[in-house]
Amino acid sequence: MTGAGTEFRLLGPVEVHQPRTGSRVVPPGAKQRALLAALVVEAGHTVSVERLADELWGAHPPRGAANAVQAHVARLRRLVGPLDGRAGREVIMTEPTGYLLRLGEATTDAGHFRRLSAEGRAAAASDPDRAATLLERALSLWRGPALADCRGGPVCAAEADRLEEQRLLTLEAFYEARLRSARPDGITDDLERLAEEHPLRERFADLLMVALQRAGRHSEALAVYERVRRRLATELGVTPGPSLRGRREALLRQGPPPFPSWERTSERYERYAGYEGYGEDLGHAGDVTDDDPALRAAEMARIGRRLAELSHELRNLTRRFDALTESSHYVTDPLSRSFADQADPR
Incomplete structure (x- = not known):
């Protein structure tokens, strides 16, 4: 039964969880899991048969x-x-062109994660201790890579990438909150591991340099900058952004480690990991000028996936339109015919 208390889980292997009883339902096959995941990702919206077949x-x-x-x-x-x-x-309704999943009173762990992350980031400037607690709770919902067992299709792959980017941005916000909070100690090892795992992600290096500087390990902090600088130059042909350069200058001056504003951190999260990825306006993508090359690469990959999805959807719609036109032998809306001719000028 799917109702109040039921949770569709995407932050790890796909499953349906009943918190009241502790029971969980795991679709038995890879295609069943991919189908459920795609419908949950698009909950409340009809997913065409063609798109599900592609998935x-x-x-x-x-x-x-x-x-x-x-x-x-x-x-x-x-x-x-x-x-x-x-x-x-x-739960799954049949629509004229496909299928739609209704959540009703059910929830998703991805939605819960996003809400906690948003609350944590909103609290960060005024109450970093509370922010760190909320962000830690958000991160604790992850049981493994997002949609770990059904990432082969475009819907699930795009959502998995989007969720992973949100996880990394939430990690960045969490460690910044810890550094600002009353309990900043004990995170240097975590930041060293994250900076090593994500060498092109300047934010982790930035936070690690702050932690090392606070511990009096100035030479190690400067070594982090130099390591990132070389990696960026070798792999991307770019130099570190203003934030990381400012951190290095503060170290050389022996000044206090500055932080970027929380407004900027929140803006980065919304720009690169917004959940409304399928419906957003991509017309201003050329205006994106973030300092972090890893975030620029993530944005480029996301736009590429979206363009592929739109191309696939346009082909399916054009085929459907032509089939309806041929079966009825006329077109009632000349504007629609004009659009179809422009979309597929065969």
């Missing part, structure tokens, strides 16, 4: 892909049960 089989769908998708949906419905336990109130 499950990629460039090699079976014959009768629509019937195969329908069979997988039927099995998934039996697994998750009716909405709120009411007969006839299916």
Whole structure:
């Protein structure tokens, strides 16, 4: 039964969890898990049959892909049960062009993570201790890589990348809150590990340099800067951004370690990891000029995936439009025909 208390989990292997009983439901096959994940990612929106087929089989769908998708949906419905336990109130609804998942009173761990992260970042400037607590709770929801067992299709792959970027930005915010809080000690080892795991991500290096400077380890902090500078020059052909350069200058002057504003940190989070990725306006992508090369690369990858999705959707819509036109032998809306001709000038 899917209802109040039910949680669809995406922050790790995909599953459905019932906190009241501690039970969990794991779809038995990879395609069932991918189907559930794609519908949860797009909860409240219809996902076309063509898009679901692309998610499950990629460039090699079976014959009768629509019937195969329908069979997988039927099995998934039996697994998750009716909405709120009411007969006839299916969690997965059949729509004219595809399928739609209704959450009802159910939740997702990804949504819970985003809310806690937003609350933590909002509290950071005025109450870093509370911010650190909220951000730590958000990070504790992760059980492994996002959508760990169903990242083969474009919907799940894009959402997994988006969630991973949000996780990293939340980690950055968490460690900055810890450095600002009443309990700043004991995080240097964590920051060293994160800076090593993400060598092109300047923010972790920045925070590590602050922690080392506070511990009186100035030469080690300068060595972190030099390591990042060489890596950026070798792999990306760029120099460190203003924040990291300012940190180095403060170290050379023996001045106090400055922090960038929390408003800037929040802006970075919203720009690069906003959940509304599928519906956002990409027309101003050229205006993005963030200092962090890793974030620029993430933005470029996200736009590339979105362009691929739009291209796939446009082809499907054009084929559908042409099929309807041929079957009716006329077009009632000349503007629609004009748009279709522009979209696919064959």
